[in-house]
Amino acid sequence: xxxxxxxxxxxxxxxxxxxxxxxxxxxxxxxxxxxxxxxxxxxxxxxxxxxxxxxxxxxxxxxxxxxxxxxxxxxxxxxxxxxxxxxxxxxxxxxxxxxxxxxxxxxxxxxxxxxxxxxxxxxxxxxxxxxxxxxxxxxxxxxxxxxxxxxxxxxxxxxxxxxxxxxxxxxxxxxxxxxxxxxx
Amino acid sequence: xxxxxxxxxxxxxxxxxxxxxxxxxxxxxxxxxxxxxxxxxxxxxxxxxxxxxxxxxxxxxxxxxxxxxxxxxxxxxxxxxxxxxxxxxxxxxxxxxxxxxxxxxxxxxxxxxxxxxxxxxxxxxxxxxxxxxxxxxxxxxxxxxxxxxxxxxxxxxxxxxxxxxxxxxxxxxxxxxxxxxxxxxxxxxxxxxxxxxxxxxxxxxxxxxxxxxxxxxxxxxxxxxxxxxxxxxxxxxxxxxxxxxxxxxxxxxxxxxxxxxxxxxxxxxxxxxxxxxxxxxxxxxxxxxxxxxxxxxxxxxxxxxxxxxxxxxxxxxxxxxxxxxxxxxxxxxxxxxxxxxxxxxxxxxxxxxxxxxxxxxxxxxxxxxxxxxxxxxxxxxxxxxxxxxxxxxxxxxxxxxxxxxxxxxxxxxxxxxxxxxxxxxxxxxxxxxxxxxxxxxxxxxxxxxxxxxxxxxxxxxxxxxxxxxxxxxxxxxxxxxxxxxxxxxxxxxxxxxxxxxxxxxxxxxxxxxxxxxxxxxxxxxxxxxxxxxxxxxxxxxxxxxxxxxxxxxxxxxxxxxxxxxxxxxxxxxxxxxxxxxxxxxxxxxxxxxxxxxxxxxxxxxxxxxxxxxxxxxxxxxxxxxxxxxxxxxxxxxxxxxxxxxxxxxxxxxxxxxxxxxxxxxxxx
Numbered sequence: 001x002x003x004x005x006x007x008x009x010x011x012x013x014x015x016x017x018x019x020x021x022x023x024x025x026x027x028x029x030x031x032x033x034x035x036x037x038x039x040x041x042x043x044x045x046x047x048x049x050x051x052x053x054x055x056x057x058x059x060x061x062x063x064x065x066x067x068x069x070x071x072x073x074x075x076x077x078x079x080x081x082x083x084x085x086x087x088x089x090x091x092x093x094x095x096x097x098x099x100x101x102x103x104x105x106x107x108x109x110x111x112x113x114x115x116x117x118x119x120x121x122x123x124x125x126x127x128x129x130x131x132x133x134x135x136x137x138x139x140x141x142x143x144x145x146x147x148x149x150x151x152x153x154x155x156x157x158x159x160x161x162x163x164x165x166x167x168x169x170x171x172x173x174x175x176x177x178x179x180x181x182x183x184x
Numbered sequence: 185x186x187x188x189x190x191x192x193x194x195x196x197x198x199x200x201x202x203x204x205x206x207x208x209x210x211x212x213x214x215x216x217x218x219x220x221x222x223x224x225x226x227x228x229x230x231x232x233x234x235x236x237x238x239x240x241x242x243x244x245x246x247x248x249x250x251x252x253x254x255x256x257x258x259x260x261x262x263x264x265x266x267x268x269x270x271x272x273x274x275x276x277x278x279x280x281x282x283x284x285x286x287x288x289x290x291x292x293x294x295x296x297x298x299x300x301x302x303x304x305x306x307x308x309x310x311x312x313x314x315x316x317x318x319x320x321x322x323x324x325x326x327x328x329x330x331x332x333x334x335x336x337x338x339x340x341x342x343x344x345x346x347x348x349x350x351x352x353x354x355x356x357x358x359x360x361x362x363x364x365x366x367x368x369x370x371x372x373x374x375x376x377x378x379x380x381x382x383x384x385x386x387x388x389x390x391x392x393x394x395x396x397x398x399x400x401x402x403x404x405x406x407x408x409x410x411x412x413x414x415x416x417x418x419x420x421x422x423x424x425x426x427x428x429x430x431x432x433x434x435x436x437x438x439x440x441x442x443x444x445x446x447x448x449x450x451x452x453x454x455x456x457x458x459x460x461x462x463x464x465x466x467x468x469x470x471x472x473x474x475x476x477x478x479x480x481x482x483x484x485x486x487x488x489x490x491x492x493x494x495x496x497x498x499x500x501x502x503x504x505x506x507x508x509x510x511x512x513x514x515x516x517x518x519x520x521x522x523x524x525x526x527x528x529x530x531x532x533x534x535x536x537x538x539x540x541x542x543x544x545x546x547x548x549x550x551x552x553x554x555x556x557x558x559x560x561x562x563x564x565x566x567x568x569x570x571x572x573x574x575x576x577x578x579x580x581x582x583x584x585x586x587x588x589x590x591x592x593x594x595x596x597x598x599x600x601x602x603x604x605x606x607x608x609x610x611x612x613x614x615x616x617x618x619x620x621x622x623x624x625x626x627x628x629x630x631x632x633x634x635x636x637x638x639x640x641x642x643x644x645x646x647x648x649x650x651x652x653x654x655x656x657x658x659x660x661x662x663x664x665x666x667x668x669x670x671x672x673x674x675x676x677x678x679x680x681x682x683x684x685x686x687x688x689x690x691x692x693x694x695x696x697x698x699x700x701x702x703x704x705x706x707x708x709x710x711x712x713x714x715x716x717x718x719x720x721x722x723x724x725x726x727x728x729x730x731x732x733x734x735x736x737x738x739x740x741x742x743x744x745x746x747x748x749x750x751x752x753x754x755x756x757x758x759x760x761x762x763x764x765x766x767x768x769x770x771x772x773x774x775x776x777x778x779x780x781x782x783x784x785x786x787x788x789x790x791x792x793x794x795x796x797x798x799x800x801x802x803x804x805x806x807x808x809x810x811x812x813x814x815x816x817x818x819x820x821x822x823x824x825x826x827x828x829x830x831x832x833x834x835x836x837x838x839x840x841x842x843x844x845x846x847x848x849x850x851x852x
Contacts, residue, residue, distance in 0.1 A: 078800055080793020106800055106839060110847025112790070118847040120793030124839070125804035158736070158763070163797050 050170065052081070052138070052162065054153060054177035058145065063090065063179055065141040065153060067119075072136075072172060074164040075129030078122030079138055081160035081174065087115030089151045090179075093142040097121050100130045100138060107139070116156075117141065122163075129165055145179070152178050260393035262298065263291035264385055264441040265344065267399060271381050272406040272428075275449040278355030278369040280306055284383055286347045290339035291397070299388040300331040302351060303366060303380045304358070309350035316345060327358035327366070328379055332388045355380055364514040372450045373469030375513055382445040395559045396670040398438030405431045405447055412452035414467050416445045416520045419503040435521045437499060438668045440556055444520045448507060459484040462500055468508040475531045479508055479542060486543040489578045494550045495660030496667075506546075517541075519548035536583060537816055540575045547574035555663050558670040563615045565673050565696070566662065569639025572815065576640070579818070593644060594769035599807075599814030600637040601773030602824065606809050606832065608633035614642050614696045615673045632812040641773050642695050648770040649691060649728045650684035651744065658683050686746070687726040694725070695774055704729065704747070707780030708765040708789060709850070711755065715762035718780070719745065719752045729771060731756075734764035734788070742768065764788040772824070783845035785825045791848045799826035799834060799842060806833040 050073060055066040065083075069076060095109035095117075102123055109119045121139055123129060130136060143153075155174035162170040264286060271282040288298065300308070304327050311318040317336040322329060339345060357367040357380065367380035378384045387393060407413050409424045417433035424430075453472050457464035457480055466483060468476045483506055491497055498504065500522045509515055511529035518525055524546050530538045551574070552567035560567065576596050584592050604611070611634045647655030658680045666675060673696060681688035694700040704727070707718040715733065726748060733741040737760045745754055756762075766787030767777050783791035785798060807822045809832070814820075826834045828841040 078793075078797040080797050082792065106796060106843075108793075108796065108843050108846045112792075112847035112849035113851065116849060118790075118792045118849065120796045120800075120846070122793075122797055122800040124800050124836075125802070159792060159794065161794065161797070163801070165801060167798070167801055 050172040051175055052079075052155070052160070052172050053175040055137075056153070056177045056179055058179060061145045062093070063143045063145055065143065065177070067138045067141065068135055069130075069132035069138055069162065069172070070135040072132035072162060072170050074168075074170050076132050076136075076138070076162050076170065077127075077129035077165040078120065078163045079161070080120045080122075080163075082156040083117040083119070083141065083153055083176070084156055085115050085117075085143070085153045086151050089145070089147045089149065090115070090143045090153070091146060092117050093144050095119060095139060095141050097139040098137045100132075100136050102127055109141070123165075126165070132162075150178060150180050152176060259292065259395055260387035260390035260397075261290050261293045261295045261339075261341070262385070262387040262390075262441075263289040263295075263397045264399040265289055265397075267385075267401045268404075269382065269401065270404045270406075271447075273376070273381060273447075273449065275374040275376075275407055275411060276370050278305065278357060278367070279353075280355055280381055281352040282306075282350070282381060284347075284349040284351070286349065286385070287344060288339070288347060289344035290341050292341060294338045294340055295387070296335055296338035297388045298333045298335070298347060299386040299391065300333065300349065301379050301384040301386070302329045302331065303327060303353075303355045304329045305356040306351045306353040306381075309352065311347065311349050313347045314345035318347065327356050327360055349383065351383070359514075368513060373452065373510065374449045375509070375515070376447040376449065377515070378444045378446075381447065385441045392561065394440065394442050394561055396440045396556050398668065398670070399441050400438060401435040401445075403433040403435075403445070405433070405449075407431070407449050411449050412454070412467075413447065413449045414452065414465075414505050414507070414523075415447045416505075416523045418500055418522045419505075437521070437554065439521050439553065440560075440670075443553065443556075444518055446507075446520065446523060446525065455480045457483040457487075457506065460487060460504070462498070462504050463502070464504040464506065466506045466508070469510045473508075473528065473531075475528055475538070476508060478535060478538070479506070479526070482539045482542050483546070485582065486539075486546045486578065487549075489543060489581060490547050490550055490574060493547075493574055493577065493656075493659065494555075494663050495656070496550075496663055498549055499554055499667075500549075504549075517545055519545050519553055521553055522549075524549060533816060536579065536818065539582070540579045543578035544571045544575035547571040547578075550663065554668065555666050556668075556670040558672045561616070563639075563673050564635040565614050565639045565643065566666070566671065566676060568635040569614070569643045570659070572636045572640035573643050576644075590648075590768055590770055594772060595820065596815075596818065597641055597644060597770065597773050598822070598824065599817040599820040600641060601814070602807050602820075602822070602832075603809055603812050603814040604633050604637050604641070604773075606807070607811060608638070609699075611638065611699070613699050614639050615692075617697055629811040636815060637812065638699075644770055645695060645774045646680065646688075646691060648730050648768050649744075650680060650686055650688075651730075654684050655680075686728050690726045691728075694727070701774055701776050702727070703776040703778060704767075705778050705780050706731075706765055706767065706787060708762065710762050714755055714757040715765060717745070717754050717756060717765055719747050719754075720780075721747060721750060724749045727775075729775070729777075730768040732764075732766045732768055732787075733758055733762050734766075735759070736761040736763050781845065781848055783842045783848065785842070789850050791842070791845045796839065796842055796846065799823065799839060802826050802834045803836065803839065804834070 050071040052067060052069045055068055057064045092111035097105055097107040101121060104124055106120065106122045106124060109117060112118045154176035157174045160174045162172050164170055266287045268285040271280065273280050304324050306329060308320055308331050311320055311333055313335050319334045321332040355367055355369055357365060357369050359365050367376045368374055403415050403417055405413055405415055406428050409427050409429045411429060413429060413431045415431060415433040417435045420432040420434050422431045448467060451470060453468040453470050455466040457466055466480045503522060505523045507525040509517060509525050509527045511527050516527045516529060526542055526545050530541050548571050551570040557563055557567050580589060580592050608630060611630060661679050662676055677688050677692050702721050705720040709716050721727065726746060728744055728746050731743050731745050733743060733756065735741065735758060741758060743756055764787045771777060779787050781789055781791060783795055785795045802823055805822050826838055828838045
């Protein structure tokens with residue numbers, strides 16, 4: 001881990017799988033995120049990749065994983081993904097969709113195998129999708145921490161997808177994260 | 185004599201492009217269909233299967249004919265060998281003076297009578313029959329004159345004679361109570377079909393029998409010198425003798441006596457179709473329309489495609505005539521020897537479907553004309569079935585070539601299969617067996633479902649089963665073997681079995697002479713270097729399926745697997761790990777393929793968000809069936825796999841069923 005990222009008042013830091021630093025850079029580069037105030041750095045010249053990443057907060061024996069999309073080229077009509085972790089360290093508690101979705105959206109989540117969570121969040125029929133060109137929280141996963149300590153939470157990219165209203169896949173990178181050791 | 189629409193002209197039809205409404209009621213469908221122009225044609229086409237009630241009580245048909253018709257139960261002994269037609273016609277007034285010299289043989293059993301149908305305005309003169317007594321009985325079934333010629337003594341089996349039938353008068357060209365007109369006169373584009381100047385021949389003692397006899401014809405048409413003329417057959421000569429144009433045509437290859445004959449006379453628009461070695465001319469009524477240029481442009485590719493698929497050149501070496509019919513005639517089109525006709529009413533279906541229908545009709549030049557079925561009342565598998573297959577393949581080659589071909593075909597057949605399931609569950613199988621009733625309610629939409637949809641679906645399922653390459657070889661051998669002599673579906677079975685080395689008899693037992701949709705459950709577990717697959721079906725009869733193996737590197741492998749007993753286990757080797765095992769979706773219409781894991785509709789052996797996402801966006805969709813309109817549907821998005829409760833609607837109930845097993849994962 002390159003650096004710890006403090007998120008609010010949580011005592012444990014979360015990082016993206018590729019490192020917290022890059023997470024922060026990407027976040028700042030995202031247009032309209034409130035950090036750049038319309039200014040661009042040299043790093044902004046290339047369009048930021050569409051990404052779904054985790055923002056992790058840990059409180060006590062609970063870890064909250066916000067699933068966040070950004071730079072999606074089209075509105076997200078549905079999201080399906082799998083998350084994996086060390087089952088001896090973490091276990092699934094529940095999942096919540098964000099209010100970005102309509103009230104009639106489908107949401108299912110189940111730890112199909114120990115350490116493998118299957119999630120789907122989707123609008124139905126012709127309902128409009130969720131705009132996610134800006135950073136948008138799609139939902140939150142709550143895990144119970146069985147054994148404290150650093151541990152990875154990863155997306156299974158081959159079984160993870162964002163779809164638009166036509167059913168076409170929206171190109172996106174899936175970036176997991178890491179629960180860091182608590183700071184004493 | 186009461187009025188009757190009877191006359192079983194065997195027409196090789198285009199399908200009705202009608203959107204037949206009222207899905208919940210077959211009767212309502214029929215009502216909706218009744219007003220549709222093209223239905224008249226299908227009614228005529230299915231006539232060999234359903235004899236008009238009235239004719240049975242006429243003075244022309246004396247035999248007791250069982251009703252409803254029983255396939256192959258009544259076979260005619262009338263074997264027409266050759267006909268020489270000589271017709272002098274004034275197309276303006278319809279004045280006709282003609283003769284038919286018919287060489288006929290008794291086949292199988294004695295032949296005591298010959299039936300002829302003409303326009304009611306034409307009267308038959310003194311008939312002679314090679315020394316036999318020929319007595320004539322006539323009746324009018326407006327606008328047709330039905331004639332029975334009794335021969336005394338009757339022809340003994342194997343015996344033949346020449347019957348000379350002179351006839352003359354003025355054509356009425358009246359519109360019948362049901363069906364299309366047989367002729368029009370006095371127009372710049374005058375139309376004369378079978379039952380008008382060309383006598384339609386039938387056996388009065390077996391009027392339903394349309395078993396292939398195989399006759400050749402010479403046709404001479406004499407019209408005013410200033411008129412253009414085109415006639416069914418190959419053009420032999422055309423010359424002007426004084427004020428008369430003498431046009432000679434021939435049908436050299438044996439053809440069923442019931443295949444339609446046409447003459448078009450007037451000021452005909454003509455365009456040459458380039459790129460064909462055989463002189464190919466497109467004829468159209470004036471004025472020229474945009475569709476004429478389109479039809480000409482499509483003709484070369486369509487004819488080339490038909491020949492490519494058939495594996496042989498069309499046998500019309502001297503001429504081929506293509507005709508655009510005006511919709512005012514009420515004849516949607518057909519194919520006959522050396523001639524394809526299509527109504528411009530089809531232009532309303534849009535250029536894609538008009539072109540596709542043009543390909544269908546031209547496919548009949550081969551499938552149904554040059555390569556006839558022995559008995560069209562037994563099966564339309566190798567006429568309508570292959571023609572429908574050809575039109576779908578043609579559109580793929582011309583317009584959808586960038587798509588996955590299997591997915592394209594599955595998509596085209598999906599609405600056809602849904603139509604069949606919703607409206608044709610009780611229809612007879614593709615091949616009617618002796619004693620099988622076609623049913624007295626075998627109306628237009630149901631006929632379309634049977635002749636076009638069921639047959640094409642069965643054939644595509646066969647080629648998915650044995651492989652496209654093998655099927656192409658089967659088609660070519662069938663075409664070569666059955667050319668002019670005709671074949672029954674049994675010949676297809678024999679060739680397909682031999683070439684594929686599969687148990688095709690069981691295929692026929694399931695899907696040609698019966699209507700099955702067996703459920704096959706697919707389970708699998710990845711193994712080193714491949715995958716272990718388990719296939720379960722409800723019976724122990726053989727079946728072959730083209731399995732699709734999805735690989736971890738994104739590739740797809742197709743492997744044919746022979747299923748034996750109820751449960752078949754097989755190890756399949758693969759170059760990279762397997763992530764899914766399903767089947768070619770072209771099997772879907774006739775095989776109820778399921779994953780061993782409930783709710784796993786993408787066949788990866790697990791139920792996850794991918795399964796839900798496939799269906800969630802479709803919530804609210806219903807299959808808006810319109811009777812038998814599936815063939816005209818090129819972009820159906822209704823996904824039957826998402827309709828878990830099979831109620832033709834994708835709704836919350838289906839999603840709940842999907843979600844029940846959500847998160848079922850394979851142990852790793």
